Amino acid sequence: MLQFKTTLVIIFSLFSALSFSQTRDTITFAYMSVQNYEMNLSEIKKIISPKMRDYEGSYHFGESEGEANLEIIFSNGKLYARTEYADWENNTWVEKSDRQSVDYSKYKIVIEKTEYELSTSDNEKGLVSHYYESFEQNIHHDIQFNPDTNIERPEGKYPEASFVKLTSKELSELSISELKIMRNEIFARNGYIFKAGGKMNNYFSKKEWYKPIKKDVIKFSDIEKHNIELILKLEKS
Structure with a gap:
């Protein structure tokens, strides 16, 4: 009798676990730039084993007043990223740029704690990110595809000097002669x-x-201006 009761408890536990997993279905959505533009998941093709330089591009996010471009360049073995956007300042629409941290590992990049992988849609390159949230006992998996709108890369050996604000630590890796070329470039x-x-x-x-x-x-x-002043200080030190 005891063995029978034990068997019933095991069966009930398994049934409860199975029922719970069924109520936590993962519902997947795919969209371009913003949730207003839905896509078929089959349209997105992951690029296998992309190189670091393949991530260079200008990737569009949002729409209307929330529009922004995540711009990435590859230079001297490193990736540099910034967000380009416009904002109201003193009743004037001002173009702004904020540098973003970027790390490359295992064919993916992480920018400000968000992981991106390189994919294509209709042969158009873009960044893909994944977001999860609970909603009405289900898990929503949002897959966002942000297309590459082509970047205007600064010319020269050190394009990063006109692209993002550099740090003393980064510049300390260069010789005095290299710093002089970078500044005059x-x-x-x-x-x-x-x-x-x-x-x-x-x-x-x-x-x-x-x-x-x-x-x-x-x-x-x-x-x-920032980089010129910083480089001059390092040249004189």
Whole structure:
């Protein structure tokens, strides 16, 4: 009799566990950029074993006033990321840029704690991220595809100097001569005319992208101003 009761308890426990798992079904949704644009899951194809440089691009997020682009470049063996967006400031629509931390591991990247993998939809490259939440006793699995809208990559050997605000730690990995090239490359990208016959003029005049058009007044971005000042300090230290 005791054995029979024990068997019933085991059967009841198994049935309860099975019933609970059935009420926690995972419902999967796929959409592009925002939840308003649904996609078929079959449209998204994962890129197998992407290289670090394959993540370079400008990936679109959101719509209307919530629009932003996650921009990533690959330079000198590293990935640099920033978010480009617009915001109201003093009754003016101002373009802004915030640097984002980015790590690459096992063919995926992590940006500000969110993991992304590289995929395609209709042969268009994009970032895919996964989100989970409980809803009415079910688990919703949202798969978001953010398309690559092509990035305008700064020219030169050190494009990151015009792309994100660099740190002293990052720049300390470079020699004084490399820092000098990086700093003057910012001027060159903005069309600065170097002294005829000088080292910088001889160096940049050999670059196809260099277009000397300005002698004095140059409008640097906040990112470029920051990096120029920081590099100068390191050159003098």
